[in-house]
Amino acid sequence: MAKKVKKIGSQTPLVRGLDVGTSFIYSAQKVGPEVSFKSCRDCFFDIEHSDFIEEILKKSNVRYALKGERIYIVGEEAMKFANVFGKNTRRPLRNGVISPDEEESLPVIELLVKDTLGSPRSNEEVVCYSVPANPIDVPFDIIYHQNIIRMFLENLGYQAKPLNEGLAVIYSELARNNFTGMGISLGGGMTNVCFAVMAVPIFSFSIARAGDWVDEQVARVTNETMSKITAIKEANLNLNLAETSTDKIDQALYIYYDSLIGYVLENIKGEMEKSPKPRLEKPVPIVLAGGTAKPKGFLRMFEESLNKIKLPLETGEVKVASYPLLSVVKGTLIAGIAERKKST
Amino acid sequence: MDSELKILKKIFEENGRAHIESISDYLGFGRDYLRFLCQRLVEKDLLISSQRDWYQLSKKGKRELKLRGLIDLRKKRLKRHLKKIVLPTLRLREFPKKIKSAPNFTSSKNYNPPTLKLKLGKKIEKTASSLTRARQSQAKGEDEVRTSSTEKLRS
Numbered sequence: 142m143a144k145k146v147k148k149i150g151s152q153t154p155l156v157r158g159l160d161v162g163t164s165f166i167y168s169a170q171k172v173g174p175e176v177s178f179k180s181c182r183d184c185f186f187d188i189e190h191s192d193f194i195e196e197i198l199k200k201s202n203v204r205y206a207l208k209g210e211r212i213y214i215v216g217e218e219a220m221k222f223a224n225v226f227g228k229n230t231r232r233p234l235r236n237g238v239i240s241p242d243e244e245e246s247l248p249v250i251e252l253l254v255k256d257t258l259g260s261p262r263s264n265e266e267v268v269c270y271s272v273p274a275n276p277i278d279v280p281f282d283i284i285y286h287q288n289i290i291r292m293f294l295e296n297l298g299y300q301a302k303p304l305n306e307g308l309a310v311i312y313s314e315l316a317r318n319n320f321t322g323m324g325i326s327l328g329g330g331m332t333n334v335c336f337a338v339m340a341v342p343i344f345s346f347s348i349a350r351a352g353d354w355v356d357e358q359v360a361r362v363t364n365e366t367m368s369k370i371t372a373i374k375e376a377n378l379n380l381n382l383a384e385t386s387t388d389k390i391d392q393a394l395y396i397y398y399d400s401l402i403g404y405v406l407e408n409i410k411g412e413m414e415k416s417p418k419p420r421l422e423k424p425v426p427i428v429l430a431g432g433t434a435k436p437k438g439f440l441r442m443f444e445e446s447l448n449k450i451k452l453p454l455e456t457g458e459v460k461v462a463s464y465p466l467l468s469v470v471k472g473t474l475i476a477g478i479a480e481r482k483k484s485t
Numbered sequence: 486m487d488s489e490l491k492i493l494k495k496i497f498e499e500n501g502r503a504h505i506e507s508i509s510d511y512l513g514f515g516r517d518y519l520r521f522l523c524q525r526l527v528e529k530d531l532l533i534s535s536q537r538d539w540y541q542l543s544k545k546g547k548r549e550l551k552l553r554g555l556i557d558l559r560k561k562r563l564k565r566h567l568k569k570i571v572l573p574t575l576r577l578r579e580f581p582k583k584i585k586s587a588p589n590f591t592s593s594k595n596y597n598p599p600t601l602k603l604k605l606g607k608k609i610e611k612t613a614s615s616l617t618r619a620r621q622s623q624a625k626g627e628d629e630v631r632t633s634s635t636e637k638l639r640s
Contacts, residue, residue: 174606179598216598241521244528256598280537285517316612320619340619464603471609478613479620 155263156481157299158474159270160309161254161290163234163330163353164432167470168257176474178467181257183329184230185249186219187211206252213245215252223368230368236349237273237331238286251293261298268299269477271306271469273331274345277408302480307335307345309472312479314428314462322426322457325405326469327433329353332405334412336425344416348408352433355401359393370394380438398439402446413453424457430468434461488512489526492519493550496532496542505538 158169161183168179188194190212198205198214206213214222223230233239233246233253240246258268272287287303294301310324310333320340326333329352335345353367356374360367373390383395429443440461447456462468495511496503505523509516516538523540526532531546550556 171606171609174604175602176605176609178601178603180601181598241524244525282517285515285521312612312616316615320616339623340616341623467601467603471605475609475613475616478609479616482613482617483620 155261155266156474156477157258157266157268158470158472158477159254159258159268159294160306160470160473161234161250161270161272162328162431162469163232163237163351164328165466166253166257167467168259169467169470169474171474171478176471178470179257179259180466181215181253182217182220183234183250183253184219184223184232185213185215185245186222186226186228186230187213187245188222188226204252204256206248208245208248213249215249216256220368220372223366224372227366228368229366235330235353236276236279236281237328237333237347238281238283239289247289250289254290254293255297258294258297258299264298266299267302267477267481268294269302269304269473269480270294271309271473272303273306273333273347274335276331276347276349277412279349302477304473304476305335305342305345306331306333306347306469308337308342309469309476310428310430310462311335311337311472312340312475313468313472314430314460315426318423318426321421321423322428323409325409325427325429325431325434327351327401327405327429327431328469329432332401332431332433334405334409336413336416338419338421343419344412346408346412348405350401350404351431355394355397355433358397359390362393363390365390374436375432378436380436380442383438398436399442399446401433402443403450406446406450406452410450410452418454421454424455426457427459428462428468429459430462430465432466435465488514488522489531490550490553490555492522492526492540493531493542493546494555496540497547497550497556501547502539502541505540508540 156171160167164183166181166183170177188211190207190210194212195205195207198212203218204215206215219230231243231245233243233249235242239250243249270290272290273283275282291301291303306326306328307324310326311320311322314324315322321338323334323336330349332348332351333345334347336343352374356367356370359365360370363370370390374394378391378394380395380398383391386392386395427447429440433439440459444459447459464471491512492508495508499507505516505519508523509519512519514522520538523532523534526546527534527540530543531549533541533543535541547556
């Protein structure tokens, strides 16, 4: 049996990548020439239990959990239910870390991680998971979050290794630049920034403002639910058109996206000024990843703001990751494979 | 006695108001986890949180302790003028290995999350190899710097 495990291990490294984000949880696994990505929306919605509803959910292949007299609909369907009821979904993660406001956050995250990742193929399988950097604009740390996720993964039977989210973006997108540059992951709850030279992080930090902040502000000024704004934003937001749009939601989205970019760049400038400045031969490339960087026109808005702000280091090419939503999980998988190679 | 009752008892012993750090010292839990527990007690109206990281025992909380026979309110009176000042100390605590998740959380079975397959295997393998090389050369460089500096020191 042990011989068989060793054989599988020599063909495909027993490694998985995991991105535990505020909006989505992604997992990645290399299977021969392909990489298989699985995703789950990181939210839930609870309704009163009845046998009839449970039967419908079972038939519709909806992921749910039961506790007491409530049914907890988990994942993508939770969003649909929330929009039907005109309410907001409940989120197990807030600002990139486990939400202290949600009593059910721990079992829901455990369930989602289990769904996305599956069982390990051997007891030596490594999972490299993303963690945010310490935030600079809110008074909390990531110790609790990092340890809880590690505990879930170890309970599933994996060897868990944390990786900074911004660094994961660099691993994923800046191989041609010898892993030198700046990775910015604009997710749901947080914006993670990491500046690395030859795969060594010089500084990394996170900001508790990202897609959710935009949704929250837009929902407030337009008197809509956050879930509805999220659905509109994810469906077909084009920031190039939103700038001149007469629709109030589009206009608000443009305004808050612009504000978010300005806030992120101000913080990057501040941190760069505090950190040691390495002498680099080439300008620093910047990669943008995450769902918030996905809409059309985001890159143009970012470049315009970057030209106005002038960072202490000369910046080079700015690009959006080839698969913005999968960039972090790709980075964690790369880190895991590299770790495995190093140890063998 | 469970953790929540221990928190209530500790706050009572601190004359009805305590900082999270002193509770952390007493229970040996990390501050984030304690914040989570205290927040739950606040929601149950057993504690009052008027200031960040400071928790005060509510009337309901005192009654709860009394009902469980953990305290005798007649014997121990709250002496506010003799309140002990406990200065919070900055210490990193080891995280508890196991936390009980909510009971009766049974889930539906046979669920397959949406899967996307991309032909990125070779590219990822190549990137991982160059990452290993970059890390190794970095480590080698650091070793060289370390050796040269020790040689300099020796000379």
